[in-house]
Amino acid sequence: MSDTPFGFGLPPEEPEDGDEGKKRNPGGGGQGSGGTPADPFGFGSGGGDNPFAAMFGSLNPNDLGAAFQQLGQMLSYEGGPVNWDMAKQIARQTVSQGTPDGTKDSSVGPVERTAVEEAVRLADLWLDGATSLPSGASTAVAWSRAEWVEATLPAWQQLVDPVAERVGLAMGDVLPEEMQAMAGPLIGMMRSMGGAMFGQQIGQAVGVLAGEVVGSTDIGLPLGPAGKAALLPLNVDALGKDLGVPKEEVRLYLALREAAHQRLFAHVPWLRSHLFGAVEGYARGIKVDTTKLEDVVGQFDPTHPEQLQEALQQGMFQPEDTAEQKAALARLETALALVEGWVDAVVHEAASSRLTSASALRETLRRRRASGGPAEQTFATLIGLQLRPRRLRDASRLWASLTDARGMDGRDALWEHPDMLPTATDLDDPDGFVHREQLDFTELDKMLGEAAGGKGTKLDKDLPEDTGSSGASGASGTDEARGTDEGDADK
Numbered sequence: 410m411s412d413t414p415f416g417f418g419l420p421p422e423e424p425e426d427g428d429e430g431k432k433r434n435p436g437g438g439g440q441g442s443g444g445t446p447a448d449p450f451g452f453g454s455g456g457g458d459n460p461f462a463a464m465f466g467s468l469n470p471n472d473l474g475a476a477f478q479q480l481g482q483m484l485s486y487e488g489g490p491v492n493w494d495m496a497k498q499i500a501r502q503t504v505s506q507g508t509p510d511g512t513k514d515s516s517v518g519p520v521e522r523t524a525v526e527e528a529v530r531l532a533d534l535w536l537d538g539a540t541s542l543p544s545g546a547s548t549a550v551a552w553s554r555a556e557w558v559e560a561t562l563p564a565w566q567q568l569v570d571p572v573a574e575r576v577g578l579a580m581g582d583v584l585p586e587e588m589q590a591m592a593g594p595l596i597g598m599m600r601s602m603g604g605a606m607f608g609q610q611i612g613q614a615v616g617v618l619a620g621e622v623v624g625s626t627d628i629g630l631p632l633g634p635a636g637k638a639a640l641l642p643l644n645v646d647a648l649g650k651d652l653g654v655p656k657e658e659v660r661l662y663l664a665l666r667e668a669a670h671q672r673l674f675a676h677v678p679w680l681r682s683h684l685f686g687a688v689e690g691y692a693r694g695i696k697v698d699t700t701k702l703e704d705v706v707g708q709f710d711p712t713h714p715e716q717l718q719e720a721l722q723q724g725m726f727q728p729e730d731t732a733e734q735k736a737a738l739a740r741l742e743t744a745l746a747l748v749e750g751w752v753d754a755v756v757h758e759a760a761s762s763r764l765t766s767a768s769a770l771r772e773t774l775r776r777r778r779a780s781g782g783p784a785e786q787t788f789a790t791l792i793g794l795q796l797r798p799r800r801l802r803d804a805s806r807l808w809a810s811l812t813d814a815r816g817m818d819g820r821d822a823l824w825e826h827p828d829m830l831p832t833a834t835d836l837d838d839p840d841g842f843v844h845r846e847q848l849d850f851t852e853l854d855k856m857l858g859e860a861a862g863g864k865g866t867k868l869d870k871d872l873p874e875d876t877g878s879s880g881a882s883g884a885s886g887t888d889e890a891r892g893t894d895e896g897d898a899d900k
Contacts (some may be wrong), residue, residue, distance in 0.1 A: 561633055779801065
C-alpha cells in the first residue's frame with residue numbers, strides 16, 4: 410500500500426511496461442495488462458477518451474441537436490456547486506455500459522430478492538449473540554447497480570459539495586478584483602461549467618463504484634436510506650466467483666457486515682453526523698491550487714470546455730500542513746477505523762463458529778478495504794482523500810480485547826458518547842486503553858440536556874468549579890492535544 414496517505418498529489422500511474430506500452434497503445438486507452446482499463450473513467454482529453462463522448466455520442470449529424478441541447482443545459486445550470494442531475498445521468502449511463510469483465514446490470518428477480526431477505530434475517534439472529542445493539546434494519550433490500558446509484562447520490566452530495574463549493578469560489582477569486590465585475594458573465598459560465606464537470610466526474614466515479622460495491626456501507630459510511638440493509642446480488646456473485654466459497658456463505662457473510670453496520674448507525678445517533686462532519690472538517694482544510702486554476706482561467710476557451718475537466722481530473726487540492734488539518738485527518742481516519750474495526754470484530758465473533766469460510770472471507774474483505782478500487786482514486790482527486798480505514802486491523806484488535814476484558818455490553822457501551830471512544834493514540838496502546846477506567850458521561854449528558862431546556866441553574870450548581878472539558882482520556886480534541894499522527898498504513 411502507498412505510504413502517501415489518501416493519495417494526495419499522485420500522478421496517473423505509468424503502465425507497467427513503460428515506454429513500450431506507450432508505443433503499443435499511443436492513445437492511452439484500451440485495456441491495461443490486467444484487463445483493467447488504462448483510463449477507467451474516460452477522463453482523458455483526446456480521441457475515444459474524450460469525456461464528452463459519453464454525453465454527446467459520436468457527434469455525427471444525428472447527434473448534434475442533442476449535443477448542443479445538453480451543452481446549453483450545462484451553461485445554463487444555476488444550482489449548487491455540482492450539477493447533480495448530470496451526475497445521476499452519467500452514473501446511469503456508466504452503469505448501463507457494464508463492468509470491464511463484460512457483466513451488464515440487470516433487474517433483481519424475486520428469487521434473488523428472497524435470498525437477500527433471508528440472509529439478512531439470519532444475520533440479525535446471529536448478531537444478537539455478538540452485540541448488545543439491537544437490529545437496525547427495518548427492511549432488507551436487493552438492489553441492482555442502477556438502484557444503488559439512485560439510493561446513494563444524496564450521501565455523495567453531502568460528501569462532495571463542500572469541496573466543489575471551494576473550487577467554484579476559487580474560480581472567481583483568481584481574477585483581479587477590478588476585473589471581477591467586468592468578467593461576471595464569464596465567471597458565471599465557468600462556475601456552471603465547473604458544476605457540470607464535477608457532476609460528470611462524480612457521475613462516472615459513482616457509476617464505476619456501483620459495479621464494485623456489494624452493499625450500502627462498503628466505504629464505512631451510511632450511503633443508503635436509514636434502516637435499509639442492502640446487498641447487490643450481481644456484485645456479490647462477482648466477488649465470490651473466484652474464492653472457492655459457496656455462494657450462500659459469501660452472501661451470508663456480507664449480510665452480516667451490512668446488518669452490523671446498520672445496527673451501529675441506527676443505535677448510535679450521533680455517529681452519522683460525526684463521520685460526515687469529520688469529512689467536511691477535513692475538506693475545509695484543503696486549499697485549492699490557485700496557480701493551476703489561474704492557468705486554466707487565463708487560457709479558458711468556451712469552445713473547449715474539456716480544459717476544466719482535465720484540470721479537475723489532475724487534481725487541484727493540497728492538504729494544509731497545519732496542526733488543525735493533521736488533527737482533522739487523525740479524527741477522520743480514527744473514526745473510519747473504529748467503525749470498520751467494530752464491524753470486523755463483531756461479525757467475526759458471530760460467524761467464526763458457524764461458517765467454515767469465515768476467516769478466509771474476513772481476510773478477503775480486509776484486503777479489499779485496504780487496497781480499494783479504481784473509483785476510490787477518483788474520489789481522492791475530487792474531494793482530496795480516500796475513504797479508507799488505514800488502521801482497521803489495529804481497531805479490530807482493540808475491540809476484540811475490549812470484549813475479552815469487559816464483555817459485550819462493556820465494549821458496546823463506549824458508543825454511548827463520542828468522548829468515550831478510543832483515540833488514535835489508544836490504537837497504538839490498546840492494552841492501556843482496555844484496562845483504563847472509563848468515566849460515565851450519563852449524568853453530564855443529563856445535566857446538559859436540562860440546561861438546554863432552560864434549567865441551567867442545576868448545571869451551575871452541580872458541576873465542580875474547575876470543570877472544563879470532559880476530562881476523559883478519550884475526550885474530543887485529545888488527538889490535537891497529543892499531537893497524534895496515524896502513523897503507518899494498515900499493517
